[in-house]
Structures are given as C-alpha cells and as structure tokens.
Amino acid sequence: MLAKVWTCLASPLWNITSSWLFLDTKHLCYGIFNAHDNWYMYFTDKRHETTGNPKESSYELQDWRMKDRLKTVSAALAICLNIGVEPPDQLKTTPGAKLEAWQDPTNPPVQKALEIIGKSLQSQYETLAIRTRYKQYLDPSVEETKKFCQSLRRNAKEERVLFHYNGHGVPKPTASGEIWVFNKNYTQYIPVSLYDLQSWLGAPTFYVWDCSDAGNILNNFHRFVEKHEQEELENSAKDPNYSILPYKPYIHLAACGVKENLPTNPLLPADVFTSCLTTPIEMALWFFVLQNPLPSQITPERAKKLPGRLQERRTPLGELNWIFTAITDTIAWTTLPRPLFRKFFRQDLMVAALFRNFLLSQRIMSAYNCHPQSYPALPDTHQHPLWESWDLAVEMALAQLPQLEDKESGLRPDYEFQNSSFFTEQLTAFEVYLTQGAVTHKAPDQLPVVLQVLLSQQHRVRALILLGKFLDMGPWAVNLALSIGIFPYVLKLLQSAANELKPVMVFIWTRVLAVDITCQTDLLKDSGYMYFAVILKPTEGLPVVDSLEHKAMCAFILARLCDGYKQGQTVCNQSEIMTYCLVHLQNAENPLLRQWACLCISQLWKDLPDAKWRGIRENAPSKLAYLVRDVCCEVRAAMLYAMTTFLGIQDLTDEVARIEENISWTVMEMANDGNAMVRKELLVYFSKFIQRYENKFLVVAYEQLQEEREYRQFPPTDDGNDHKMGLHYARLDNRNPDGTIKATAQGVAHNSIFAAVWKHVLIMAVDPHPEVQRNATIIIDCIHISLLQSPLGAHAQNIIDDIKRRLARSAASNPTTADPRPSTPVRQDSMASAPTTQQGLLKRTASYLFTLPFGSSSSADTSPDHSLGRNTPKSPGAQRSPLPLRSRLPDFNAPPEQNDTAATPGTYHAAKEPMSGVFEPRKLSVAPTLPLESTFFEWSIEYFREPQMKPNEAEEPGSTDYNERLWRRSRNEAILRETQPQKEIAGSAPELCVVDINARSGSCVTSLTSDQMTGNVFVAGFGDGAIRVFDARNRPQEAMVKKWKDETDRVWIKSVHMQRGGQRELLSASRNGKVKLWDIRMDKPLRTINTTSQTLRTASTHEHLPVFAVGTGNHSVKVFNFEGRELSRIEPYSSFLHQARQAPISATAFHPHRMMLACAARGDNHVNMFTCSEKKIPSSGLEL
Secondary structure, three states, X not given: OXXXXXXXXXXXXXXXXXXXXXXXXXXXXXXXOOOOOOEOOOOOOHHHHHXXXXXXXXXXXXXXXXXXXXXXXXXXXXXXXXXXXOOOOXXXXXXXXXXXXXXXXXXXOHHHHHHHHHHHHHHHHHOOOOOOEEEEEEOOEHHHHHHHHHHHHHHHOOOEEEEEEEOOOOOOOOOOOEEXXXXXXXXXXXXXXXXXXXXXXXXXXXXXXXXXXXXXXXXXXXXXXXXXXXXXXHHHHHOOOOOOOOOXXXXXXXXXXXXXXXXXXXXXXXXXXXXXXXXXXXXXXXXXXXXXXXXXXXXXXXXXXXXXXXXXXXXHHHHHHHHHHHHHHHHHHHHOOHHXXXXXXXXXXXXXXXXXXXXXXXXXXXXXXXXXXXXXXXXXXXXXXXXXXXXXXXXXXXXXXXXXXXXXXXXXXXXXXOOOOHHHHHHHHHHHHHHHHOOOOOOOOOHHHHHHHOOOOOOHHHHHHHHHHHHOOOHHHHHHHHHHOOXXXXXXXXXXXXXXXXHHHHHHHHHHHHHOHHHHHHHOHHHOOHHHHHHHOOOOOOOOOOHXXXXXXXXXXXXXXXXXXXXXXXXXXXXXXXXXXXXXXXXXXXXXXXXXXXXHHHXXXXXXXXHHXXXXXXXXXXXXXXXXXXXXXXXXXXXXXXXXXXXXXXXOOHHHHHHHHHHHHHHHHHHHOOOXXXXXXXXXXXXXXXXXXXXXXXXXXXXXXXXXHHHHHOOOOOOOOHHHHOOOOOOXXXXXXXXXXXXXXXXXXXXXXXXHHHHHHHHXXXXXXXXXXXXXXXXXXXXXXXXXXXXXXXXXXXXXXXHHHXXXXXXXXXXXXXXXXXXXXXXXXXXXXXXXXXXXXXXXXXXXXXXXXXXXXXXXXXXXXXXXXXXXXXXXXXXXXXXXXXXXXXXXXXXHHHHOOOOOOOOOOOOOOOOOOOOOOOOOOOOOOOOOOOOHHHHHHHHHHOOOOOOOHHHOOOOHHHXXXXXXXXXXXXXXXXXXXXXXXXXXXXXXOOOEEEOOOOOOEEEEEEOOOOOOEEEEEEOOOOEEEEEOOOOHHHOEEEEEOOOOOOOOEEEEEEOOOOOOOEEEEEXXXXXXXXXXXXXXXXXXXXXXXXXXXXXXXXXXXXXEEEEEOOOOEEEEEOOOOXXXXXXXXXXXXXXXXXXXXXXXXXXXXXXXXXXXXXOOOEEEEEEOOOOOOOOEEEEO
C-alpha cells in the first residue's frame, strides 16, 4: 500500500479553483467545493491556523471567591455620654449639636434619655445587619468594659466582633493611646489603654470610634499590636505548647483625625459620624437640605421623614437607598484596589454597609473641616463626580415630598411617585460604553450599577442583556464581573421560571464557565443544572431566533459540569441529558449544536463505566458514527473525541470488543479527511485503541516487518493483480492465480481491524501536515520499542538487521541517491548527517526505529541534533528513517529529478522553511508514550471565550488585520477587473472527501486538472503515460469517461492542464518533451509538439492565452504557442559565479491573468519573473 499524497489546488493570490483533488495510487478523492463558479479559497480559519491546539492562556483567573469569609456575629455598643456633665477638655457651644442617635437627650424624662439613645442606636445598627447580636453598654465602668469585652470575644470565638465607642461624654483619647470610661460611682474618668483593650477583644475586630481626636487611637493602635505579637513570640519560644493569640486582622473607622474636634453645629446631630454610618439616607437628606443654596420650604426634619421603607425599592425611601448603594459601590469600585474592594465591600454585610456609609461620612464631615479616618486607609472620595448623580436623585425625590405628604394625609390619595431615571440612564451609559468605549480593557464604571439593577424586575432583562454583551468581550470581562460579585445573582436567577430570561442566562453562564470551571460545583446546588438540561430538551422552545445555538451553549455548560467532576457526571447520567444530545446529533441546521452534543456526551461518559453502558443501550456509538462524513470539520473532530473517551470499559467482554472494533472500522476512512485537525484527532483515537490492544498490535507490527523483508527479497511483478492482495504483501509463490494471498501464507492478523489500523498509522506517518506526521511517528515508535522489548524482540531485531543490510547494499549500488525533496535552503548544521532514502515499503519520519530502544543504550538520551537518524526534520516528510517507500511497478519510481545531485545551497539569504503556526518538533530525547493527549476539547472551549457579538479583529474595520486583508482583496480585484469580469467570491469548504473514485490504474497519479467553470470534469495523468478523463456527475464506478494511452510512449506525464479561459484547451506534457493538445471527444491528440530533446522538468499553461512554457534539464525555459511555434527561449538568472548555470528548471508558473512568467532552477535561491514588454528586457531576477 502506498502513502496517499494530498494536494490542494488553491492559492489566495493567483489561483482561483473550484475543487480539491487528492492523489492516490488507486483512487481519486474528489472534494467538491463549488460546482458553479470560480472563487477564492482562503485557509485562514482558526482550525487551519491552530490545528486544534489551544492558545496559551492570556488571562489570569482572579480569586474572586472569599474563602476566608468572616462574619460580624457580635457587637458591643459602648456609649459614654454622662448626660448633663461636660468633660473637662471639650468646650461645647451654646447652642450646640445635641442629637444622639437622632434622640434629644434633653427631652423629658431625662432619666431615661440614655436608655432611649442606646435602644435607638441598636435599632439603627440592626437595619445594617439584623443577625448580629448587639449589646448596649451605657456609661460603662472600667470593670464592666473589661468584662463585656472578654465576653464578646469568648462568644464570637474566631469570628469578627464590632466595638462601637461613643466618647462624647468623656475626655478625648490621649496621645499615648488611651480612651476613657468611668469609675463605678461616676466620680472619675478612668483611662483604658488600647493595649489592654486589644488583650480583651483579640482579633478579628471592627472598631468604630465616634469621638474627637480619634486619630490618636489609630496612631497608637498598630504600635500596641506589634508589642503584643512580639510578646506572643517570646512566650511561644519559652513554652512550645503555648497557644498564640491573634491580634490581626482589625478594621478601624474613626470620626476625625488628630487634633480635630467633632462638629458642634446646632443644625447637625452630635453623633454625625454615627448617623452617617448607621442611617445614611436620613443623614444624606438632612445634609442636602442644609447645603441647598436655593430657598425651600422643606426643613431637614421634613426631609428626614421621606415616606417609604428602606427594604422596599418601589417606595421613595427604598429607591433612594437602592440608588445610594449603587453609587457608593461604584465610587468604591472606581477608586479602591480590587483586593481591597472585595475585602470590604463583598465579604460581610455589616462591613460592606459600614464602608459604603463611611464614604458618605467623608463627604458630609469634610464640609465641616472634619476628616474621617480608616484602617486600612481609603482614599478621599468626597469630590467623586458620582455624588452629583446622588444629589440629583435626592433632589428629584424631595421635589415630590409635598405631594407624598398630601398622599399620606389623604389629600391626594391617587398621586403616584415618579421613580428616578438614575438606573435607566446608567444602563444607557453602560450601553454606550459597550458600543463605543470598550476599545481597551478598561473596567466600566457602571458595572456595580448593573449588579444593583439585577434586583429590579423592571430593568432585569435589559441589564442581563447588557451584562451578556460585556462578558462577550472576553475572559478579562468575565473576571471583572466575577470580582464585582455578579455570580450570586446569576446563580439565584437559575431558580426563576421566567421564559424571557432563559436565552440571556444561557449566554451568561456559557461565558462564565468558559473562563472559570470552579463554578461547576455551584450548578449542583438546588439542581441548578436542570435549568439548562430542560432547555437542551429537543422539544423545548426559546423566545429567540437562534434557539439552536443556545441549545449548543446548554450542551457546553453541561459538558463543563462533567469536565473532570465525578459528581457532575453522575447527576447528568441520572437525567436525560445523553438522550437529548443523541437526538441533537441528527440536527442538520446547526453544526455548533452537533459539535457540543458530541463533546457533552464525551465528558459525560469519560472514565464513567455506567454512562458508557448507558450509551451502548441507547446505541450511542452508532449514532455518533453517522457524523463520520459531516460537512463540518469541528463536528467530525468532536465525534472522534467522543469515540476516544468511549474506549476503555474495564470489563472487556466480547460485546465491548465488538463495539470498539466496529467503531475503528467506521472511523478508519477519516485518515483521508481533508482537515489536519480531524486527522490529528483520529490518531488520538488510534493511540488509545492501540494501547488497549497492545499485544495484538505487537503481532501486527512484527508481521509488517516480515512483509517488508519479503518485499525486498521478492519485489512485485506487473501482473495486473497486485491490488488484490489488499492490506498485505506476499511474494508470487504465496498468491493464488487471481492475485489473492493463499490461506497458508496469511498471517495471524491478516485483514484484521488491527492490521488495518496499523497500516493507516504507518501511512499517516508521512502525512503532509507536520503535527499529524509527528504524532503518527510517536505511536509507531512506541509500538516498535515495545516490540523490541517483548519476547518477539530478538526475531524482530533480526528482521530489522536484515532490512538494514539490504538497504545498505541498495545504497551502495545507487550512490547518486540524495535527499528526494526540493533543495530548500537550510542551515548547514542541520545537513550534517542527512540519511539517504531508498525505494521500499513505507516512508517514515525521523523516529527511533532501527535505533537502540530505551534502556539498552545511552544513545536514547543523546541530543536529537547529534544522534544518527534523529535530525530535526527540515520539512514535513523531509527527514526519513531507513524504513523506505515500497516500489510496486517500474513507473512507480520517483521522477528522475528526485535522483539528481543538487548543489548544496549556501546559507546566504536562506529562508526559514515555514511550518504550521503552533507546530512544536518532537523531542527525540523523550521516550514516546501512549495514548496521545487530545487538545481538542480545550480548543473548542476557546470559541466561547472569544467575542461572538462583535466582529473578530480581522473583520473589525480599522484593525491591522482588516486593513491588510482589505489591501490584498483590492489588489486582487483590480487585477481581475483589468482582465476579465468579476468572479463570485464564496465561503469556506467542509474539507471533506465526498466521493472516492477508482483511478482504474495500477500506476500512480502524477498530475491533475479540472474544468474550473463547472468543476464536474477532471483529468488525471499517470506515471505509465496514460491520461484519463473523469466525470464526477457519474457514479464512482462509471466516472472514467475517456482514456488515452500510447503503449509505445509509456513516459511519465509531468503535467495535464485544462485552461480556465481562452479556448479552454487541454494540454499534457510528458517527460520526453512531447506536449499534446487534446479534445476529450477525440481518441487521438489534436497536435503533438516536440518541445525539447532534453528531459522536460516542468510545464505550465496560461489560463487565458494560447501559450505554454516548458522547463528543461539544461537550465532553459521555452515558451510556445498552441501552433507549436517557439516564441522565446530564456535562461533564468543564476547565482554568484553562475553556480546554477547547469541546474535543471524546477518550477514554472504563469500569472493567471497577465502575461507574466515566473521560474526557478533547482538548487538556486532565486525566483525569476519575465513579462512581455515593448522594451527588450530579457529578464529580472528577484532575489529572495
């Protein structure tokens, strides 16, 4: 069996072709792309540029989950007022500020004023966090302070406690770090050192200091903590069993800095800092009225009584609270570092509320020359532009206050509150950002607002749609959304039955899971995964046009749920998800759905025997097999991935073996697939199949070596029955009269699935794509190494030695044999030990075969560049090991130019030979292992990490890629307009062999051409001098409609070409220099032209003009017209000192429209271009 040679007749610059033609020694695989018009064909899709290899992650997943989440479980409210007695160091004005917790301590009964204030403060704190346990300590003594502090820590254990200190009735904190309380009789002020307070409260702790000179506390606190920690370290050093007490973390909010007094303005409450922290809306309304420069009838007291409840967003007060939360969140989001924001605004309800309200205190108290302090320090935000939006919202609410008061009093019962336009405007601003402002990865200011809007049913759909568009920008956007705290909201919305939310929820969850797989565990909570399983159901409809794409997203979400997560696989297997996916395999409308249905099945049954047995019961392998010839490459690759994960049921029963063998027979034809990514995936399947049945493949590999030796001992004869041997080779004595192999000569693996798989892997080892070639070689080497280490190893080694001896004798008898590939300039160091190549059984890439196996020699660890037969391949298929190509008939020999000894090219201006974009050469110092690892699933996930709602970079006007493509397209279309009417430009192709046509010849196909107007008729030239015409519209068995063969002129056909334009002539060129013009209706050529007495090396025909050119073996190019008249004869430019003057011509090509000819000589580094011109300029050499 000969390796298939795959050729694609397509070029993005000059050639406009209508078909793909694959060359085979026995069959012609004809892949029809367009049967009507000529069109451009570009292979720049992602699958071509990456070959299924995922990109390196360009983003770092942020740790947005609060793993060390602390809750504030207990709070002590220490209120030191000593009403009626002024502290000695605080001079109060008359009138002065007197409201404490919005209560007037001078109102009767004065005896209960302190108790009323304490209850009021507690109720204010309860609006922030109702679950926290509060305890009031009114005018506490030093003993009480120590007692309640220790009790607070004891009850809270390792959780956070809050210590609120109101020191309006005691002296200011001292510069040495002391606060004041009372003695038992209230006759003295007693200082309490912060050092002692730290000992009593421990950590974690939240301190709120509402007193003058509060900055003194912060200045001394850190010093005392360091002292405590030093003492703890000393104690632990003395006693290894000593339990170290923690004094961190801690948080401080202080009313003012050092040497700052609290405001005494009689229009303000005395505890303005506490009021900002615990009743921000009332304080903000109060402050707004005080600061309003316009005359108004609304007093602060009236404004504070704005109707509504804080928890009800539809009421005036509730809406203002909602807006305030959004604005303060946004201010913090835009000014704080991300870790600090998550720590203070997303960790604990109490902490988040107090810090949001602290931003308000900065704004209000700065107006009275007070500067609240915090630890960790927050930047000053009192001039943030969003405060203007807050003022507008407050103003709109207070403008309706008279009407709202009338409604409450019954004067205007029908009045409806006019809601603020704040959220609508912010969503519009976010939409503008998405459409025009998201050029760089700058976080949008409106993201926290979008989070708040999700709480509103009125704006929820619009907010979710905009959020989906933002997440569509890529992983960086998903990271931002998760860090802002979006996840709990979208998780809770899975419990919603609203139909209008389903499409956008599917889209959002797809983007989230594409970036952060840790969210898969959350889908199991409250059976959230069933939200997507129900949508995946084939009969379930969605209120969107592209419902099938959303079902594909559901399949993706469920696949990610199962990805490496046993619990996810188990719950999915207990549902109908596999059944739904099997139905979607038959959906012909959406390839993305078919692809992810395959991948969902693959993840569901990967390493899960119960799911595999369920798949067998539901006939899943057979249903997947229908996708072998799917028109979408990604679907075919996904099907192979699913088949690969199906292999490996531990209980290898006869039924399982039969199913796995049937799968292998089915997918085997995909070795001829036109897409390299699919062929790569097939090799992954083969590798796992080979590993599973390794012993059988050792026998197959051994018999293959026996066939190789027998082939060399007894070469084939041209008896016409050569093809009837099938997979194997046997000498003439071991064959029946009809050409088949005798039963007595058949091996153990004769015509078995294992032999067929092995032959296909061997063929794929000479695949034109370097990654396919590399992976196939790994499989082969792994089996050969195992074979040499098996009981058959000694026999196998004898066969290998025999083949090597015969190879050496063959090389000695043919010393002119050289590297068969065109002499592309390479580095000199890579040419040091290039191996010779002979005719033999199969071509192979650089491999371990015929070298010592691992463990038997240190050569296995030798650098690939310095070990025999292990040079880095110079090009796909260029570097061969001594296992060579089988020769079957005389005309199968390589063309004579492949045996030419070319001059060694220099390194001057030597171009680096291109490989596929992400190709990594194999490290031959690393032992090959099976099975191969597939990257297709990760590569497929990338689709959902890339923007889908906006054009790709290459399609975005103004981008570099777009401009380059636009320039190339403009250039090509300009040339077309000059020469012929504009042709249609069509889309991409499935890269699928749609029909297998028997070539009806035992000789190899040497050249192909097609009728490019319709694409139905194509012509093949053969190595025995025959030319055959095929019509793809006929049945494959009847496709050959014409044959020309002159038995007296059995010379290799170098070229056949059917013109695209002009008279659409058909020309053939033979190696003996004869060029013939044909009419497919005639049995003989219209004209025979003897072009050269030398060997004809290359021939090209102009697409529209009656002109052709031939390149000869004596470094000359001749141009003829169709009448046989020689128009010109030229010699291409030769390199320095005319080193290539005698080099044969290796390539010629006409421009498809203009009268321009390009040519090059073998072993030279130049391309020469010639054109028709009135000026007699013979040539111009363009040096590469």
